[in-house]
Amino acid sequence: MKERLKKQLEFIIEVDKIKQIFRKTKLFDQSRYENDAEHSWHLCLMALVLSEYANFEVDMLKVLKMIIVHDIVEIDAGDYIIYTDQVDEKNMKEEAAAKRIFGILPEEIGSELKELWIEFEKRESNEAKFAAAVDRLEPLLQNFQSDGFTWKENNISGKKILSVNERISLGSEKLWDYAKGMIEGFIEKGIIEN
Amino acid sequence: MKERLKKQLEFIIEVDKIKQIFRKTKLFDQSRYENDAEHSWHLCLMALVLSEYANFEVDMLKVLKMIIVHDIVEIDAGDYIIYTDQVDEKNMKEEAAAKRIFGILPEEIGSELKELWIEFEKRESNEAKFAAAVDRLEPLLQNFQSDGFTWKENNISGKKILSVNERISLGSEKLWDYAKGMIEGFIEKGIIEN
Numbered sequence: 001m002k003e004r005l006k007k008q009l010e011f012i013i014e015v016d017k018i019k020q021i022f023r024k025t026k027l028f029d030q031s032r033y034e035n036d037a038e039h040s041w042h043l044c045l046m047a048l049v050l051s052e053y054a055n056f057e058v059d060m061l062k063v064l065k066m067i068i069v070h071d072i073v074e075i076d077a078g079d080y081i082i083y084t085d086q087v088d089e090k091n092m093k094e095e096a097a098a099k100r101i102f103g104i105l106p107e108e109i110g111s112e113l114k115e116l117w118i119e120f121e122k123r124e125s126n127e128a129k130f131a132a133a134v135d136r137l138e139p140l141l142q143n144f145q146s147d148g149f150t151w152k153e154n155n156i157s158g159k160k161i162l163s164v165n166e167r168i169s170l171g172s173e174k175l176w177d178y179a180k181g182m183i184e185g186f187i188e189k190g191i192i193e194n
Numbered sequence: 195m196k197e198r199l200k201k202q203l204e205f206i207i208e209v210d211k212i213k214q215i216f217r218k219t220k221l222f223d224q225s226r227y228e229n230d231a232e233h234s235w236h237l238c239l240m241a242l243v244l245s246e247y248a249n250f251e252v253d254m255l256k257v258l259k260m261i262i263v264h265d266i267v268e269i270d271a272g273d274y275i276i277y278t279d280q281v282d283e284k285n286m287k288e289e290a291a292a293k294r295i296f297g298i299l300p301e302e303i304g305s306e307l308k309e310l311w312i313e314f315e316k317r318e319s320n321e322a323k324f325a326a327a328v329d330r331l332e333p334l335l336q337n338f339q340s341d342g343f344t345w346k347e348n349n350i351s352g353k354k355i356l357s358v359n360e361r362i363s364l365g366s367e368k369l370w371d372y373a374k375g376m377i378e379g380f381i382e383k384g385i386i387e388n
Contacts, residue, residue, distance in 0.1 A: 005372060008243050012335065015239060016222040019232045028210040038213045041235040044262045045209060049202050049303060061255040064262075068238045109243060141206065178199060 004106050011104040017075045024081045024150050025139040036071040036079065039138065043067045046134045053174040054130045062127040066120040069113050070135065073097035082136065083156050083164055094121075123170065133171025140165060140179050148192045158187035158194040198300050205298040211269045218275045218344050219333040230265040230273065233332065237261045240328045247368040248324045256321040260314040263307050264329065267291035276330070277350050277358055288315075317364065327365025334359060334373050342386045352381035352388040 018040075022033040047063050071079075076097035080090045102114040120128050143150055151161060161183055169176035186192045212234075216227040241257050265273075270291035274284045296308040314322050337344055345355060355377050363370035380386045 005247075005368075009335065011243060012236070012240055013222050013339065016236070018235075019221055019228070020223075020225075027213055028207050029214075031214075034213070035232070037232040037235045038229070041212075041231045041238075041262065042206075042210070044235075044238065044258070046206055048259065048262065048307070049205060049299065053199075061258070064238070064255070064258050065242060068235065068242065068258075105243065113242070141203065145207065174199075 007104060007106050008109070011101075011110075014101060014104055015072055015075065018072060021071070021074045021079055023079050023139070024154065025142040026146060026149055028142055028145050030146050030149065034142070036074055040067060040071055042138055043070075043131070043134050046138060047131065050134065050137075050172075050175065051130075053172045054126070054133075055171060055173055056126045056130075058127050058130045062116070062125075063131050065113075066116050066127060066131045067134070069117050070120045070131065072101055072113075073117065075101060081150075081154060082139070083154065083160055123167070126171075129171035131171070133168045133175060136165050136168050137175055137179060140182070144182050144186075148186055151192050156192075158183060158192050161192070201298060201300050202303070205295070205304075208295060208298055209266055209269065212266060215265070215268045215273055217273050217333070218348065219336045220340060220343055222336055222339050224340050224343065228336070230268055234261060234265055236332055237264075237325070237328050240332060241325065244328065244331075244366070244369065245324075247366045248320070248327075249365060249367055250320045250324075252321050252324045256310070256319075257325050259307075260310050260321060260325045261328070263311050264314045264325065266295055266307075267311065269295060275344075275348060276333070277348065277354055317361070320365075323365035325365070327362040327369060330359050330362050331369055331373060334376070338376050338380075342380055345386050350386075352377060352386050355386070 019035050019037045021036040023036065023039055025034055026032060027034050044064055044067050047067060051058065051060060073094040077090065077093035080086065084090060098114050098117055102110040119125055120131055123129055123132050139150065162180065165179065166176065168179060187194050213229050213231045215230040217230065217233055219228055220226060221228050238258055238261050241261060245252065245254060267288040271284065271287035274280065278284060292308050292311055296304040313319055314325055317323055317326050333344065356374065359373065362373060381388050
């Protein structure tokens with residue numbers, strides 16, 4: 001087997017481990033926690049179905065590529081809840097992970113995927129803003145379905161949920177309008193604390 | 195909430211069920227069976243990493259879209275092994291599933307995704323041929339890692355494995371050359387019967 005294909009297959013086998021990285025949110029039917037591979041697939045489909053709500057035109061191929069690779073670093077770094085205070089630790093672990101895992105690939109493919117991950121993390125391009133909006137929306141929808149399971153489990157206040165997720169509006173004002181209204185409704189009804 | 199967004203969210207929640215549809219192959223570490231959502235994510239990444247081996251230039255956005263939606267019908271129809279003889283039953287169930295599930299969406303989005311699924315199933319366009327090649331390659335790689343777990347579990351002969359998977363060559367001669375060599379090696383070593 002050619003050296004090049006060998007590296008590509010090694011990478012493909014390595015990233016299988018993402019299926020064992022569990023998130024803090026459960027499936028929509030709440031039967032179990034969701035893993036990063038399932039989550040990434042779901043975001044791809046959400047991006048396709050909700051693209052009309054982006055604040056701007058987006059290059060959908062780039063959005064999908066970012067989503068596909070965005071959680072690969074968690075194979076080494078693990079999943080941090082978005083409400084975490086350990087941002088520096090998270091960033092350090094994820095950078096080391098990106099270097100190792102994308103480094104398995106032939107150089108130019110690995111670089112391209114790593115750059116996409118960096119672009120996603122920076123949230124500066126339109127594509128990154130929209131991909132990140134969808135990434136934040138999925139756990140909100142899961143929490144809307146489960147009376148705020150993750151929020152209660154981790155003692156997250158309504159105020160914190162609103163402030164952390166407000167960044168959805170950078171990618172989609174319309175989706176944030178919907179999500180914000182839902183969160184406020186949960187607070188008003190006393191399902192979650194303010 | 196607007197009627198249109200309501201339909202989109204209903205679809206997003208409905209397709210979560212794909213995470214409960216298990217395939218006949220196990221994860222690369224063989225710890226458990228793989229589900230359709232994980233599989234679909236893995237194919238997206240494989241398509242990105244292996245695109246250079248396609249027999250022709252492909253529109254990668256279309257390839258990814260097809261992969262993302264290709265197994266949604268299994269929510270209703272279930273997963274058939276690719277070596278199945280029950281092709282008519284499978285097709286009938288999958289067509290009904292496509293009608294129901296894509297029908298949840300606003301009409302023009304549902305039609306687009308359904309058309310992509312039909313295109314994938316037909317294996318006529320270059321994008322469908324390459325997406326289908328990747329779809330067949332993943333379970334082969336998983337079986338190479340597990341001494342042919344699925345093949346032994348389901349009494350699939352080497353001859354059948356070769357004939358059913360030869361269609362990989364329609365999307366990628368190079369990937370088929372590799373996979374064919376691996377399967378023949380398994381037969382020679384007596385790991386699987388001819």
